[in-house]
Amino acid sequence: MGGISSEAFVLGAEVIGAGIAMIAGIGQGIGQGFCGGKAVEAIGRQPEAGGTITRTMIVGDAIAETTGIYSFVFAMLCMFLHPFANALTNR
Numbered sequence: 768m769g770g771i772s773s774e775a776f777v778l779g780a781e782v783i784g785a786g787i788a789m790i791a792g793i794g795q796g797i798g799q800g801f802c803g804g805k806a807v808e809a810i811g812r813q814p815e816a817g818g819t820i821t822r823t824m825i826v827g828d829a830i831a832e833t834t835g836i837y838s839f840v841f842a843m844l845c846m847f848l849h850p851f852a853n854a855l856t857n858r
Contacts (some may be wrong), residue, residue, distance in 0.1 A: 777852045785845040791838035798831045 806824040810817045844850060 775853055777855050778849060779846045781849060781851055785842035788838045788845070792835045795831050795838075799828050802827050802831065808825060827847040828837045 804825055806820050809820045815818075
């Protein structure tokens with residue numbers, strides 16, 4: 768019985784990990800949508816504060832966006848550099 772090699776197992780785990788990392792984009796998208804919706808509500812209630820509200824919303828969205836960027840970078844590292852498989856073969 769051949770089984771699966773340890774390198775193939777680690778490569779498969781890296782791909783699964785990359786997919787799980789991209790789930791972070793879902794939460795980030797929901798958070799940005801919620802932030803935008805609340806900003807529109809606030810501007811509707813107090814139009815003279817629109818500039819301040821918009822500025823604060825953009826800063827909050829930029830901070831939320833970093834979560835999606837970090838997860839994307841981690842997923843790309845796992846998909847193309849194979850750091851764990853390389854560590855397995857260099858021991």
